[in-house]
Amino acid sequence: MNRAPDRRPHPWFAGHPPRVLAHRGLVTDSDASHGVVENSFAAVAAANAAGALYVESDCHLTADGVVVLFHDDDLSRVTGDPRKVADVSSRELGDLMADRGGLITLAQALEAFPTVRFNLDVKAPAAAEPVGRLVAAHGARVLLTSFSDARRRAALRAASRAGTQPPATSAGTATIARLLLSVAVGARGWTRRILRDVDAVxxxxxxxxxxIVSRRMLxxxxxNGVEVHVWTVNDEADMRRLLALGVDGIVTxxxxxxxxxxxTG
Structure with a gap:
């Protein structure tokens, strides 16, 4: 990829694309048959063992203020418990996840997998500040994102206050909508301003x-020195087609x- 000459790549992007981002870790059919679920300690460990340098995950806050890797705002789909993540303690959630691959907190993930670069989606407004503080010491290997631009910026501010290397970041929904409009009308200056504070889309x-993904958008x-990562791509033929198109990363x-x-090329 040809990066803008005046833009220095964040350390998270060290090495050449394409990048494979393990979506909520890795759960093979065999693992699933043994009860392992996404965003569990076992799923992150499996992605790491398979050679994935990047793990994409999600952050929620429990009732006792612990940031956990969990996608949904409630527990029903993953554990069958209808309560919200925000309404259970980390101990309760740990018990529920014990036979599903094990609960993994953000602090545990950063400590247990020191070579993994994490792509963290801040799912809950209350999680933004705690996530930022936790990743502050690991900014070189963290990319923060959220569908909410306000939420990702809050997490970035918290990380910047507490650390020396700010995390990388990718665009929220509103930023992406403006990007697509600017590309459609060919407004290069507007596109440059839209992308100036993000490292990836x-x-x-x-x-x-x-x-959304087109040659023109890419x-x-x-x-402007920004990578494009596409989610969620599980079919090999689709992976090959998108890589041939020029995308920089596959979330899978x-x-x-x-x-x-x-x-295998």
């Missing part, structure tokens, strides 16, 4: 009938498949 290939991002539930696909 992480998007689905399409949203309904709307195509060119605009790359011209099957990091093992994506790593093999890239290795």
């Amino acid at each position: 992480q998007v689905p290939e399409r949203r309904g009938a709307i195509r 060119a605009a991002a790359h011209r 539930d099957r990091a093992d498949v994506a790593l093999r696909t890239i290795a």
Whole structure:
């Protein structure tokens, strides 16, 4: 990728793309048959063992103020318990996750997997400040994001206050909407201003009938030193097609498949 000459890449992006981002870790069919679920300690460990350098995960805050890796705001889909993450203690959640691969907190993830670069989606407003403080000492290997630009910026501010190397960041929904409009009308100066405070754009290939990832959009991002990562891509043929198009990263539930696909060209 040709980065803008006046833009220095964040350490999170060390090494050349394409990048494989293990979506909520890695849960193989065999692991799933033994009860392992996404965003568990076992899932992160499996992604690491498979050779994934990047793990994409999600951050919520428990009732006792612990940041945990968990996607949904309630426990029903993963554990069958209808309560909100915010309404249970970390101990209660640990008990529920004990036979599902084990609960993993953000602090544990950063300590237990020192070579992993984390892509963290701040899911809850209350989690933004605690997430920022926790990742402050690990800014070189963390990318912070959120669908809410306000939430990701709050986490970034907290990290910057407490650390020396700010985390990388990717665009929220409002920023992406402005980007797509600026690309559609060919407003290069506007595109540059939209992308000046982000390092990556992480998007689905399409949203309904709307195509998001295109050669034109990729060119605009790359011209401004910004990578494009596409989620959630699990089919090998789709991986190859998107990589041929020029995307910089694949967010996938099957990091093992994506790593093999890239290795075999």
